[in-house]
Amino acid sequence: MTTLDDLPLRDDLVGKTPYGAPQKHVPVALNVNENTHPVPEAVAHDIVARVAAAILTVNRYPDREFTGLRESLADYLGHGLTRDNLWAANGSNEVLQQVLQAFGGPGRSVLGFAPTYSMYSLLADGTGTDWIAGERDADYVLSPETAVAAVRRARPNIVILCSPNNPTGTPLSLETIEAVYDATRYEGSAGIVVVDEAYAEFAPIGTPSALSLLDGRPRLIVSRTMSKAFAFAGARVGYLAADPAVTDALRLVRLPYHLSALTQAAAVAALAHSDEMLAMVDDIRGQRDRIVRELTTLGYTAHRSWSNFVLFGGVDDPHAMFEALLERGILIRDIGIPGHLRVTAGTEAETTAFLEAVASLRASGSAAAE
Template identity: 75%
Template sequence: MTSLEDLPLRSDLRGLTPYGAPQLHVPVTLNVNENTHTIPEPVALDIVSNLARALLTINRYPDREFSELRDRLAGYLGHGLTRENIWAANGSNEVLQHILQAFGGPGRSLLGFVPTYSMYSILAAGTGTRWIAADRDADFELTPATAADWVTKTQPDIVFLCSPNNPTGTPLSLETIEAVYAASSGIVVVDEAYAEFGARGTPSALSLLPGRERLLVSRTMSKAFAFAGARVGYLAADPAVTDALRLVRLPYHLSALTQAAANAALAHSAEMLAMVDDIRDQRDRLVTELTRLGYAPHRSGSNFVLFGGVENPRATFDALLADGVLIRDVGIPGHLRVSAGTEAETSAFLDALARLEPPVGPVPTNAIESIN
């Protein structure tokens, strides 16, 4: 039987492992930052109706320019954006891949601040883009001075800023984004996959777009819209950027069914986002209760909490799994990450954790070795 080593694989891909969190069937699944609330039934029925209409013309290729979807996304984002500012793809990962295909590649580099979303380095490897891992400040923060200094030292072609950051949940200030953009001569991408979960009034990098043609703001419908299974990601940028991304997309890359489902969901954005307040409440509850149990949760602007003070993350992970609760070991020593679920799911996690041995106290954040 042929093995991977027997194939003429690109040399820069040898030794790498594919991205993927455990997909296990357990009562409480809080490991991949999904929105665990279900879509309201009236909205689901409208989506089904829209899909049925799309099926009547499924023998034809879909709208290559996904015009209605771009209009709806622009309307949802506001900030004076129009369809010319919008790009979309099959999940925000494909959006980021398009960016690297257009602006990265062999001989070019991508800068990210670790620990951060591990798909950044994987997408860099897949497109032949050199990955530069920059350090963060204490407690996973990222100040304007630190970020700009790394850009100045490394002169990357692309910078990815995760706001709020995954897996730490750390919010990112507009001042840091402005500092990075000013120090860079290349593309600056702000990944706002979890933006809707920030505190009310938190400004978006969308407000920085005017006059900054190299700034791109990426979003997703997977999280706040509870649409992870539909695979819809998008970005806002200068119209010249969307022209560039057309050069690397596959023909008709967004299916008619994907477009129909997303359009129907966006038509009900208020109902779809009504659950966000509940998720924020459960995230804040996690921070409070983890602290009470003796752990060290980090501040979070997302729908998950990274917490330290875990003596043996693998053993704690396994013990919780045996109790029917799946969370995430992200590879940061002394830490685990948990998504904010429904009230019942959050209670199940906290009760299971409370039954374990008490924590040993926080682990210094400079002990980071790897991130999954």
């Protein structure tokens, strides 16, 4: 049987492994930070109707500029943004890939701060961009001082800041973003700064977004997704806001007609019902905070989170606990941080199932829960 070793793979991809979140059919799947609440039925009917209308003209290519979607996204985000500031693609991973294609590549580098979203380094690999992992402060915080010091050492072409951070849920201050942006002005050149706000809607109400920093910062990009708060993971819609010059740069690397007419129709319909689609966010925040409280009571170290998941430590054998929960039909995530696991905040019933299983393991004295 042919293997990768038998193929003329690019030298810089030899030995690499693909994204590998487990895909298992279980009653309670809390491992990939999906919004486990279903789309409201009335909204679903409207989405279906708009997609059905789009099918009537699917013999033609879609709007290459996805104008209606960009206008809907601008209306949703506010902050004085217009469609010229917006860009979208098939999930925020493709958005970030296009950013790396435009501003990274061979001989260029991207700086992130580990532990962080595992796809950043994979996207760097795929675009031939050198990945540089900076360090964080205690409790996974990223201070302006620590971030700026890393930028000055590495002088990267791109900096990616995850806000809040995945997989830790840690908030990121606007002061850190501003400091990093200022630090990326090098002698004779300057770098792009990407703030990945995939989980922004789960932050406390009133939390300022990096969107507020866009004016006057043409090298700043704010990336978002509809996968999480909008419960639209299966639709694959990610987007960014930036200076119009950035969207012009992305047109140089995007594939023609990269967003299907059906995707555009579904996303515009969902955005038209943003209030209903986001109504579940408060419940998710409540379940997240419940997980933090109850895991802390059980003796674990549940880290502060502004996302829809919780990273918790104090687990002597993460693999054993992962397997013990899986045997009970509950799938969470081992993200490779020693002594830690991560769990998505699900519905009340899903969260209860997870917490009761952990408590049961703890009470039984199972090694998996120690």
